Amino acid sequence: MIKFLIKGILRDKSRSLLPVIVVATGVFLTVFMSGFLKGIFNDIAELNAKFNTGHVKIMTRAYAENKDQVPNDLALMDVKKLLSQLKIDYPDMEWVKRIHTGGLIDVPDSFGETRGQGQTIVTAIDMLSPGTHEVERMNIKKSIAKGSLPVKQGEALISDEFAERFGVSLGDKVTLFGSTMNGSMMFNIFVVSGTLRFGNTILDRGAIFMDIRDAQLALDMDDAASEILGYFKVGVYDDIKAQQLQASFNTKYSLKDDEFSPQMFRLVEQEGLGDYLKLANSAGTIMVFIFVIAMSIVLWNTGLLGGLRRYSEFGVRLALGEEKKHIYKTTIYEAMLIGIIGSVIGTGMGLGAAYYMQTYGLDVSSITSNIGMMLPSVYRAEVTPSLFYLGFFPGVIATVLGSALAGFAIYKRKTSQLFHELEV
Amino acid sequence: MENSSIIKIEKLVKRFPVGKTEFTALNDISVSFGAGEFAGLVGPSGSGKTTLLNIMGSLDSPSEGDVDVLGRSVSSLSHKQSAKLRNHHIGFIFQTYNLLPVYTVYENVEFALLLQKLSGSERKKAVMDSLEWVGLTDKVKSRPSMLSGGECQRVAIARSMVKRPEIVLADEPTANLDSKNSHNILQTMKNLNRELKTTFIFATHDEKVMQYLNRIIFLEDGKIVKDNLINDSKN
Numbered sequence: 097m098i099k100f101l102i103k104g105i106l107r108d109k110s111r112s113l114l115p116v117i118v119v120a121t122g123v124f125l126t127v128f129m130s131g132f133l134k135g136i137f138n139d140i141a142e143l144n145a146k147f148n149t150g151h152v153k154i155m156t157r158a159y160a161e162n163k164d165q166v167p168n169d170l171a172l173m174d175v176k177k178l179l180s181q182l183k184i185d186y187p188d189m190e191w192v193k194r195i196h197t198g199g200l201i202d203v204p205d206s207f208g209e210t211r212g213q214g215q216t217i218v219t220a221i222d223m224l225s226p227g228t229h230e231v232e233r234m235n236i237k238k239s240i241a242k243g244s245l246p247v248k249q250g251e252a253l254i255s256d257e258f259a260e261r262f263g264v265s266l267g268d269k270v271t272l273f274g275s276t277m278n279g280s281m282m283f284n285i286f287v288v289s290g291t292l293r294f295g296n297t298i299l300d301r302g303a304i305f306m307d308i309r310d311a312q313l314a315l316d317m318d319d320a321a322s323e324i325l326g327y328f329k330v331g332v333y334d335d336i337k338a339q340q341l342q343a344s345f346n347t348k349y350s351l352k353d354d355e356f357s358p359q360m361f362r363l364v365e366q367e368g369l370g371d372y373l374k375l376a377n378s379a380g381t382i383m384v385f386i387f388v389i390a391m392s393i394v395l396w397n398t399g400l401l402g403g404l405r406r407y408s409e410f411g412v413r414l415a416l417g418e419e420k421k422h423i424y425k426t427t428i429y430e431a432m433l434i435g436i437i438g439s440v441i442g443t444g445m446g447l448g449a450a451y452y453m454q455t456y457g458l459d460v461s462s463i464t465s466n467i468g469m470m471l472p473s474v475y476r477a478e479v480t481p482s483l484f485y486l487g488f489f490p491g492v493i494a495t496v497l498g499s500a501l502a503g504f505a506i507y508k509r510k511t512s513q514l515f516h517e518l519e520v
Numbered sequence: 521m522e523n524s525s526i527i528k529i530e531k532l533v534k535r536f537p538v539g540k541t542e543f544t545a546l547n548d549i550s551v552s553f554g555a556g557e558f559a560g561l562v563g564p565s566g567s568g569k570t571t572l573l574n575i576m577g578s579l580d581s582p583s584e585g586d587v588d589v590l591g592r593s594v595s596s597l598s599h600k601q602s603a604k605l606r607n608h609h610i611g612f613i614f615q616t617y618n619l620l621p622v623y624t625v626y627e628n629v630e631f632a633l634l635l636q637k638l639s640g641s642e643r644k645k646a647v648m649d650s651l652e653w654v655g656l657t658d659k660v661k662s663r664p665s666m667l668s669g670g671e672c673q674r675v676a677i678a679r680s681m682v683k684r685p686e687i688v689l690a691d692e693p694t695a696n697l698d699s700k701n702s703h704n705i706l707q708t709m710k711n712l713n714r715e716l717k718t719t720f721i722f723a724t725h726d727e728k729v730m731q732y733l734n735r736i737i738f739l740e741d742g743k744i745v746k747d748n749l750i751n752d753s754k755n
């Protein structure tokens with residue numbers, strides 16, 4: 097009987113072709129869009145991880161609570177010891193320290209008088225120690241507009257827009273004013289080795305990048321840091337591993353009643369990235385849901401048309417002694433078959449397209465005129481295992497639902513009436 | 521004749537709901553058919569021929585009265601039982617052939633057997649035998665669209681005969697055929713009736729069919745008005 101049905105589906109193009117196309121298209125879109133959404137989220141999350149959140153981040157409890165104010169008086173202490181301990185405890189991770197602070201940059205003229213002043217955001221990372229990945233991680237080389245990376249202590253990079261505005265040339269000296277960790281006034285002179293383009297308004301208006309050692313000296317933070325970031329050496333964020341890591345770290349190092357004790361935060365707990373991930377997931381679910389409904393309606397209607405066309409077939413089958421229930425069941429089986437065929441085709445196409453977008457990506461660098469380090473220039477899809485089965489839910493559910501609805505109209509008719517219609 | 525009747529109808533009434541009232545399509549019908557009959561229901565359009573055939577084929581149920589087919593009371597059968605009765609014991613032939621267009625001649629005939637539990641080789645033998653009776657063994661792989669009307673109706677006969685039913689119900693089987701093809705398929709059915717003792721019951725107003733019948737039952741307004749036995753029917 098099944099063989100008989102398959103033959104019918106394959107031969108009756110009007111019965112199979114349109115539904116298969118509908119299902120394949122819907123499944124294709126589901127699979128591809130899911131892969132692409134996932135990929136874009138990952139791109140954005142990884143970018144955030146690199147610049148800001150790490151895969152995990154360690155701060156003091158107090159610093160974390162007032163993070164917006166970059167309160168370095170609440171920074172982590174005894175960082176050397178902590179870092180060497182972390183390297184032993186969690187060898188799968190790479191650990192780096194960073195310092196953030198705010199200040200004022202003063203550009204002097206040839207007589208040493210102030211020529212211009214601007215607010216600045218200070219980011220200090222490990223630029224100089226051998227084997228550091230920080231320069232690469234923050235994509236600094238590609239973002240350099242003029243000049244080059246600092247090669248020794250006392251050199252820094254400033255934002256290109258700022259340099260233009262105040263006529264700062266490479267090799268010029270600028271003074272950074274701010275306050276130390278202990279709250280006293282500090283100023284420090286840096287040589288501008290290059291300028292940076294960020295693609296982020298605030299940073300472009302005024303930012304300075306320097307080596308962490310310089311910042312530690314200037315800010316009286318000799319063995320301190322604003323935060324320690326951890327990165328999975330495999331390169332991608334894994335929330336399950338991150339949760340285990342977090343639990344282990346916080347049990348060992350974080351003291352409940354000491355607000356200066358360190359505490360670990362995961363990527364998704366920072367900067368609303370968790371909400372964003374949830375949004376991406378629910379957008380995916382909503383999308384699948386819409387596809388199921390839209391496809392069901394289309395398939396219901398094609399099923400009705402098909403059903404009308406097949407009244408005579410159903411009538412004959414009744415006359416030949418098939419039960420109405422059985423006929424209804426076989427139309428559902430047919431729908432399942434069509435749904436599976438369509439889903440296989442759609443999944444194949446969707447995976448192909450997602451795989452293509454994973455390999456080559458969508459290059460938006462020509463659209464966004466400013467290539468900065470804060471924007472992904474290529475959006476990529478991600479082929480995950482779930483993409484292989486995800487499409488089958490909308491595909492098979494929609495066909496079965498569509499033909500169940502269509503078949504119901506036929507099922508509810510009386511045998512004799514069906515039979516009557518077949519003769520006219 | 522009475523003791524070997526395979527269909528026995530007593531005081532059958534069939535009403536159809538029409539809007540809020542009812543329409544009586546068959547009124548107080550009592551009639552029996554014996555094994556091996558070649559009988560016809562004849563009457564003007566709307567006289568109830570098709571309705572009576574459908575009830576005998578358990579596609580429809582009586583409103584009143586008893587209809588007994590092969591010892592089973594039709595009105596007491598479940599869906600499943602009446603499907604089984606049709607599947608094993610009753611063949612249908614229609615005016616419009618009603619072959620399944622996507623299947624070959626062979627598959628159309630085979631379909632009736634797929635619902636029964638037969639082995640592949642048993643099915644094949646039955647299908648080929650039945651196509652041989654109607655002289656279409658050379659068209660097994662053809663699709664209905666490639667056949668003439670006469671050939672289609674012969675496939676339909678093969679389909680109704682493949683399960684060797686006791687009864688074949690044929691509703692205007694010649695209405696769409698020319699005279700030559702009509703005689704051809706009537707002759708085929710008559711031969712099957714003689715060789716296999718299958719009972720044939722027709723609904724018709726075709727003179728050509730009547731020439732072959734050995735019993736003609738006249739219906740008018742849902743009532744039997746005449747029941748003629750014809751002993752000397754055309755070969």
Ligand SMILES: Nc1ncnc2c1ncn2[C@@H]1O[C@H](COP(=O)(O)OP(=O)(O)OP(=O)(O)O)[C@@H](O)[C@H]1O
Binds near residue numbers: 513536567572
């Ligand atoms: N399902 C139904 N609902 C209502 N009325 C019906 C139904 N089926 C048949 N009838 C009516 O019952 C009467 C008998 O119909 P039937 O089809 O048996 O006639 P018939 O003798 O076969 O006519 P024809 O020669 O035109 O085929 C007709 O008046 C018809 O309109």
Ligand SMILES: [Mg+2]
Binds near residue numbers: 569570571691723
């Ligand atoms: Mg009729």
